[in-house]
Amino acid sequence: MIKGIDPPVEPFPYKRTKEVLEEMRYNNYVDVQLNPLPYLRDVPLEEKQSLFISKVRQCTNIVRGPARETKYTILVELRDFVRDKQATLSPTVVCPEVIRMFLAHLTWINCPGEPRPLDYDDYEIEDEIIHTHFPELSILYQLILYCLQTIFSDPSGLENVVDRILVHKILNQFQSDCPAERTYMKMILFRIYRNFRNLQSFIRKQISNILLSFIYEREDFAGIREILILYESIETELALPLENEHKLFLQKVLIPLHGTKSFPIFQEELYSCLAEYVYMDSSLGKMILDGMIAYWPKNNSRKEIVFLRQMREFASTMGAVDFPAILEPYYRHLSKVALTNHFKVADELIGLLKDDFIFRTIEEYSELLMPIIVPALKRISEEHWNNMIAYQARKTLRRLEKWSFNLHSTCM
Known part of the structure; x- marks a missing residue:
């Protein structure tokens, strides 16, 4: 205040x-x-x-x-x-x-x-x-x-x-x-x-106060989507390189919005705000993905699907330069998500692993990532109750096997 x-x-x-x-x-x-x-x-x-x-x-x-x-x-x-x-x-x-x-x-x-x-x-x-x-x-x-x-x-x-x-x-x-x-x-x-x-700093501060109140006090602000759209417009006016004030806003305000119960209502507007940060400074993608893993929803399949989609987009936006900094925690978390029995969550996860950028990353860092991903896919292919999900997992495993048979066999 x-x-x-x-x-x-x-x-x-x-x-x-x-x-x-x-x-x-x-x-x-x-x-x-x-x-x-x-x-x-x-x-x-x-x-x-x-x-x-x-x-x-x-x-x-x-x-x-x-x-x-x-x-x-x-x-x-x-x-x-x-x-x-x-x-x-x-x-x-x-x-x-x-x-x-x-x-x-x-x-x-x-x-x-x-x-x-x-x-x-x-x-x-x-x-x-x-x-x-x-x-x-x-x-x-x-x-x-x-x-x-x-x-x-x-x-x-x-x-x-x-x-x-x-x-x-x-x-x-x-x-x-x-x-x-x-x-x-x-x-x-x-x-x-x-x-x-003369009012710019004040407006940003008041937006921060509104969002912090929404996160930690009561989720009852009707204009939350419009506030986030407004902030996205403000982001386009920020000078580069970003000042610490704006990075702190990302860390302390925008990322914790993932933990709110009403997140699905404004998830598109929040994603646009976060994506703008990554476009301005791709290294901030690591902070965002770390935050999403920390606020990962439990027993809420709707939010899990949204999180997986956003993780997929942020990984592609970060690109080959900055994404390797978060490889291991990113894929280890995906392997935990593979334990789900929910049909739509498992389908979204396999779709993420089949993404061209994600798959190229697995190939490039195969010695690190194959031991994480292959057992997770094998578990889905053998244990998931839905035949279509199990089939898609086996199909992805065969694709990995064709690329590196020896390493694939070792991980199995």
């Missing part, structure tokens, strides 16, 4: 229905009539900025009923005005008003009840939730994105407006039950990260 800064993440609320979400999203409705203003295209150039600000102030109000349609129309006009660069606006004048409007809509309200961790089986049901206010929210978020790309692209003079408080609010909104809203938060925060260098 950074001294003087509260944690950005509030506890994830009790699982709620769509109706409850619609009632609880906002508690600051304003019953006002949005008076019609001239279209931005119809006023002289010198009046466009003041009219733009007036329209933004109108949209800062949280309204309901017929006023929502008027607000939607105004937001569409504002978005198109910024997107098409119809006039030059002063960032220092416009930014405070736009951010004030944005903050008024970043409202996350907890409701009573026991917190509920993410569940793999009903996660897709959670993703179906769309808030009743999302039509205008989506336009508002698009407006913010276009502002960050154009008007606010130069951070000079905007540091007091786009600040840590705003970052806290955006990170809190990653707990939204609406996946489309979380996606917008990810895009907006990454644009802030790119534009405002």
Whole structure:
């Protein structure tokens, strides 16, 4: 934690229905009539900025009923005005008003009840939730994105407006039950990260806090996938060679995510983050594979299959230069996995051993690896209950036998 800064993440609320979400999203409705203003295209150039600000102030109000349609129309006009660069606006004048409007809509309200961790089986049901206010929210978020790309692209003079408080609010909104809203938060925060260098370290630190809380406290953060996608984007901005801060993040934060119960939900996003590290520094593959072996799932075939697939990919990504550093523990662990009676796990294991890169490695380091791999395959071929798995194991053994009969016979 950074001294003087509260944690950005509030506890994830009790699982709620769509109706409850619609009632609880906002508690600051304003019953006002949005008076019609001239279209931005119809006023002289010198009046466009003041009219733009007036329209933004109108949209800062949280309204309901017929006023929502008027607000939607105004937001569409504002978005198109910024997107098409119809006039030059002063960032220092416009930014405070736009951010004030944005903050008024970043409202996350907890409701009573026991917190509920993410569940793999009903996660897709959670993703179906769309808030009743999302039509205008989506336009508002698009407006913010276009502002960050154009008007606010130069951070000079905007540091007091786009600040840590705003970052806290955006990170809190990653707990939204609406996946489309979380996606917008990810895009907006990454644009802030790119534009405002003074906030980069802070954003990385808060992402670390969120993930550490997810690992060691409660697995109840709805936007875990979006947070990992955001970090993958941040990785592309990192300078090479990697600093120790980023290697520690890999070791202390990303790798321990393999040990969480909800790992299957975000395994693809986590793999992308880890693969980016290996692309930047292939020697880090050893740390990742060591970590996966340490967090290897027990009595969870679904996770075992995912782990085997990731180990296969990381081995290929490391290549012939760095992979030999982990050969013996890698293959000894695979020989332990061979003890499984689960059909799909055994099938995935044999598929891994038949991979071209893995098989070439066995051939190249045959004296070290054959005594490890051949007994494991022999055990599968003789003892596995599934005939197809046993047949595939015998087929792989024959392939090894053709390559080195003497060594193969010795290992048998």
